[in-house]
Amino acid sequence: SKFVVGLTGGIGSGKTTVANLFAEEGVDLVDADIVAREVVAKGSKGLEAIITHFGTEIVTEAGELDRAKLRQRVFSDEQARQWLNQLLHPMIRQEMLSQVENATSDYVIMVVPLLFENGLDRLVNRTLVVDISPELQISRTVKRDNVDATQVNNIINSQCSRSDKLARADDIIDNQGEISTLKQEVQALHQRYLQLSGNHDA
Numbered sequence: 712s713k714f715v716v717g718l719t720g721g722i723g724s725g726k727t728t729v730a731n732l733f734a735e736e737g738v739d740l741v742d743a744d745i746v747a748r749e750v751v752a753k754g755s756k757g758l759e760a761i762i763t764h765f766g767t768e769i770v771t772e773a774g775e776l777d778r779a780k781l782r783q784r785v786f787s788d789e790q791a792r793q794w795l796n797q798l799l800h801p802m803i804r805q806e807m808l809s810q811v812e813n814a815t816s817d818y819v820i821m822v823v824p825l826l827f828e829n830g831l832d833r834l835v836n837r838t839l840v841v842d843i844s845p846e847l848q849i850s851r852t853v854k855r856d857n858v859d860a861t862q863v864n865n866i867i868n869s870q871c872s873r874s875d876k877l878a879r880a881d882d883i884i885d886n887q888g889e890i891s892t893l894k895q896e897v898q899a900l901h902q903r904y905l906q907l908s909g910n911h912d913a
């Protein structure tokens with residue numbers, strides 16, 4: 712089986728930025744956010760199951776999942792939320808593993824925002840945490856998304872804490888400096904992961 716590095720970090724920490732630097736080194740990426748959209752894409756088995764359960768009012772006229780409606784529907788209904796998670800979590804997990812097996816690079820970077828929160832660290836050989844201070848998480852996210860600081864702070868508080876993530880990380884990448892520094896950190900980790908994947912029984 713493939714050697715898999717799970718890449719995580721809080722909101723605005725720089726997961727996408729780091730993942731793209733690994734991709735520049737030729738590493739294949741599996742992105743949990745993309746997979747989560749794929750399993751409910753138009754015509755998918757996931758979307759069909761959701762329609763059977765919640766009714767056709769859960770899709771737009773174009774036949775796509777109405778995410779706002781689904782969010783509303785499960786917001787105040789714990790049973791509906793559980794049903795949805797029990798449907799989607801195994802599908803997402805299976806699709807991520809299948810993309811890993813189809814990858815052709817020496818190892819794979821799996822980008823998972825809630826890696827520890829959702830127990831997906833069990834699927835990976837090694838964890839890499841992108842680390843920045845909460846102050847930087849707020850300023851970079853506010854700048855990127857044009858949202859207010861309180862909103863970002865609430866999301867930070869809903870995620871696994873900085874110290875918890877750092878304690879559980881096999882590797883840590885500091886993203887508080889310049890992108891050029893980050894690129895050097897990625898290149899060093901890439902060499903390390905090539906070594907580790909070479910020793911890993913394929």
Ligand code: ATP
Binds near residue numbers: 720721724728886887
């Ligand atoms: P989310 O979980 O919210 O999707 P993320 O962890 O994927 O975020 P990115 O989108 O990669 O984070 O980075 C957050 C913002 O910070 C982006 O606008 C990105 O361009 C910027 N950024 C990332 N790294 C740096 C850096 N070293 N210096 C300055 N800006 C940075």
